[in-house]
Amino acid sequence: MQLSDSFGRKFYYLRLSITDVCNFKCEYCLPNGYQHDKKNCFLSLDEIRRTVTAFAQVGTEKIRITGGEPALRKDLTQIIQTISAIDGIKKIAMTTNGYNLAKKAQEWKDAGLNQINISVDSLNPHSFNKITGVNRFDDVMRGIDKALEVGFDKIKINSVLIKNFNDHELSLFLEFVKQRPIEMRFIELMECGETNSFFEKHHSSGNTIKNNLESSGWVLNDKAKDDGPALVYSHPEYLGKIGLIMPYSKDFCVTCNRLRVSSLGKMHLCLFGDYGTDIREHLQQDSQQQQLISLLHQSVATKEVSHYLQQGNTGQTPHLASIGG
Ligand code: SAM
Ligand code: SF4
Secondary structure: OOOEOOOOOEOOEEEEEOOOOOOOOOOOOOOOOOOOOOOOOOOOHHHHHHHHHHHHHOOOOEEEEEOOOHHHOOOHHHHHHHHHOOOOOOEEEEEEOOOOHHHHHHHHHHHOOOEEEEEOOOOOHHHHHHHHOOOOHHHHHHHHHHHHHHOOOEEEEEEEEOOOOOOOOHHHHHHHHHOOOOEEEEEEOOOOHHHHHHHHHHOOOOHHHHHHHHOOOOEEOOOOOOOOOOEEEEOOOOOOEEEEEOOOOOOHHHHOOEEEEOOOOEEEOOOOOOOOEEOHHHHOOHHHHHHHHHHHHHHHOOOOOOOEHHHOEOOOOOOHHHOOO
């Protein structure tokens, strides 16, 4: 039976975090870098296989691998291969900071990765290095070229909108996707527990971009099944598209189609929810799949209608690296 909640939303998309560790220090996420915690033991390959198998049995068709930085896992290629062999999984996507994409794109594609999102908050190398805390702009750009060459089904660039930082770069990003089949996704900065002062200074609404696009010939597309809450625009003179993710807008949660499992085996019904339901004890043996599926149904039935971000309630999420953004 398909996973669905009491508001009639169906969930066929799982965001699976495979590590909290990251090698970047994005100012809005991990400004002091990842703080190692020896107690943390991230999901093993077998635990990942059991998680995805159970989700696939209740209707999940798409998996997004995320983190932290998923490319830091040495067994990433095996993880992709394992997920792609699971019955019912039609698409595997991954979100990465792109630091080793140029080297690995072909290997990941051969393993079964269909879509890739690469995070690029600025096309100005100096600003990019400043916001991420590392000197990796050229590596990431090479990675994007390689991803295009390898030919993933979809390539997206994620860019967090940051006031007084990249809010003047719209024309640069538009130019970038003019001749490239890439979807630029502008994501409104979200408030998290550990970075709320950054949020207060730098949150910028996506409405400015929305108005700008709508007055210059960009047309809102009908929603594709896996768009979820994103608004996607296209323009006849551009190969690429523009997507907007505006979690503070009214009715953002109405089209929610995703669930999350953290790298420590907690299922989260919302990025900004509670501590999550621990599913790990049911991931230890193949024989526990039915118990796991019952727990998934029970938990999803309690999903709330919306997050409470507008009221400043960020839930228990210290930063998105801890839950898989
Ligand atoms: N490390 C990978 C990366 O950066 O692409 C994957 C994990 S990261 C948490 C996933 C996405 O969440 C990135 O595109 C990042 O820019 C975005 N993100 C992180 N913190 C955010 C915040 N506070 N508000 C909005 N987006 C955020
Ligand atoms: Fe790392 Fe991604 Fe967070 Fe940046 S946004 S610190 S790359 S997890």
